[in-house]
Amino acid sequence: QVQLVESGGGLVQAGGSLRLSCAASGRTFSSYAIGWFRQAPGKEREFVAAISWAGGSTHYADSVKGRFTISRDNAKNMVWLQMSSLKPEDTAVYYCAADWSVLARKASYLYDYWGQGTQVTVSS
Numbered sequence: 001q002v003q004l005v006e007s008g009g010g011l012v013q014a015g016g017s018l019r020l021s022c023a024a025s026g027r028t029f030s031s032y033a034i035g036w037f038r039q040a041p042g043k044e045r046e047f048v049a050a051i052s053w054a055g056g057s058t059h060y061a062d063s064v065k066g067r068f069t070i071s072r073d074n075a076k077n078m079v080w081l082q083m084s085s086l087k088p089e090d091t092a093v094y095y096c097a098a099d100w101s102v103l104a105r106k107a108s109y110l111y112d113y114w115g116q117g118t119q120v121t122v123s124s
Helices: none
Strands: 003-007 010-013 018-025 033-039 046-051 058-060 068-073 078-083 092-099 118-123
Touching (some): 018 118, 046 068, 046 078, 058 068
Antiparallel strands (some): 033 046, 033 092, 092 118
């Protein structure tokens, strides 16, 4: 089992940057791919980025490609989402999730464990 705790959210102006952290507990963390998802008010949860269990493969939503970077350190049980050139439409609650897979996958229903989320608000 894996427990996930997100941090690093906050209020930032458009064009600014934030780095979200996802701290995981559990000895099998390195066996999970990790994804970031987000949900804005009144909208469905959407995929943002994912990284494979060893970090060798990543996937990004088209809306964040070139602006966001996902990375992980299995020795520290940590995953990060570096967000740059933020836009008001990036405003959402951001969740990290763990998928019992070696692949970086996009479908949320494949993810087994979820954190509580961290709020990101981008002002115009």
